[in-house]
Amino acid sequence: MTGEPPSDLIRSVSRALRVLEEVARADRPLPVKVIARRCGLNLSTSYHLVRTLCYEGYLHRRPDGDYLLGSQVAERYHEMLKAFQRPPRAATVLRHLAEASGHTAYLAQLADGRLVVVDVAEGPRSPWLEDLQAGLETAPHATALGKALLLSLPSRARRCVLTGYGLRRFTSSTPASVEDVERELSNLRPGQMVEEHGQFREEVACAGAVVPGTQWAVGISTRGLSIPRPAATRLAAAIRDLART
Known part of the structure; x- marks a missing residue:
């Protein structure tokens, strides 16, 4: 509330x-x-x-x-997830991304200023993240999924989302202010892949990007503080695949 x-x-x-x-x-x-x-x-x-x-x-x-x-x-939970009207083949693309990369894949959207994870395909090379599960709201300022979606917004709308949600500290690396988030995003272009390293969970890194032409973001998580290049390549391919559909 x-x-x-x-x-x-x-x-x-x-x-x-x-x-x-x-x-x-x-x-x-x-x-x-x-x-x-x-x-x-x-x-x-x-x-x-x-x-x-x-x-x-x-x-x-x-x-x-x-x-x-x-x-x-x-x-009600299942009806809520259906109401988001996921992109065609989203579940298939996520499963393939998880199987091909070995990393858990996520689909998320901003809804009324809240970041909602809508679908998840688990992969063995990622840790279980209890706050990144289908149907749950999570932190836009500390996750790659959230930052990718924030990057697609005008600055004013971005600030409204951040101040509305609040900037909860998850780790010592979590951005502590709206200005911290803005500085992180200032060198990135809308649609570009965003990474976060240990900001949401200690010793966990995530990468995410918006599917072109949509308001959806796809991301992956990995153990450790780096995103393996093959995993990032698979993620980019999955996003292109969803964009074509």
């Missing part, structure tokens, strides 16, 4: 979403009393909310009375 709440905020909806968020981030099913305490709600309100969410399929009640996410959350 960012900014001031709207004047017409429906508090019951806001409370229900807070319940879902708390259940989702918990590492085990939660009883209602714990949900109420974590959400700052009274017990009666919490019971009404979890019963309603269970009825609608967004929570599931276990036999012991604890609650976890329901199947409707997964349904």
Whole structure:
């Protein structure tokens, strides 16, 4: 949540979403009393909310009375990914890139100022990056995917994205200000491949570029602080392949 709440905020909806968020981030099913305490709600309100969410399929009640996410959350997740209308053959191109290079391949887009990873094809030469998974928002200022997309924006729009998201520090190398990001991008042309080295995760490097004529970026990650030349070549070929489709 960012900014001031709207004047017409429906508090019951806001409370229900807070319940879902708390259940989702918990590492085990939660009883209602714990949900109420974590959400700052009274017990009666919490019971009404979890019963309603269970009825609608967004929570599931276990036999012991604890609650976890329901199947409707997964349904909405898949519908969200479909709504992005990925480029034709995107999934095929990503899989081929991962298989040919051995590095995990990502497809991402900026949506309402947020960087959203829409598709991922895992490769054995890349580390598992839990924040770079399909359906998740991630950092535009610290990732090659984000910087490639930022590079395609006018300066004013770029600053709006960066200030709206905030510049969270992931490592000691993460850019600390909008000016830091602007300096990094100042020597690059829109559409050019962007690299980051240890800014998002220690001892991990990423490369990414925008698919010409689209608002999509494709990227790869690798263990260590350098991008192997063959992997970068494969990435460039994948981007050209998507541009042709």
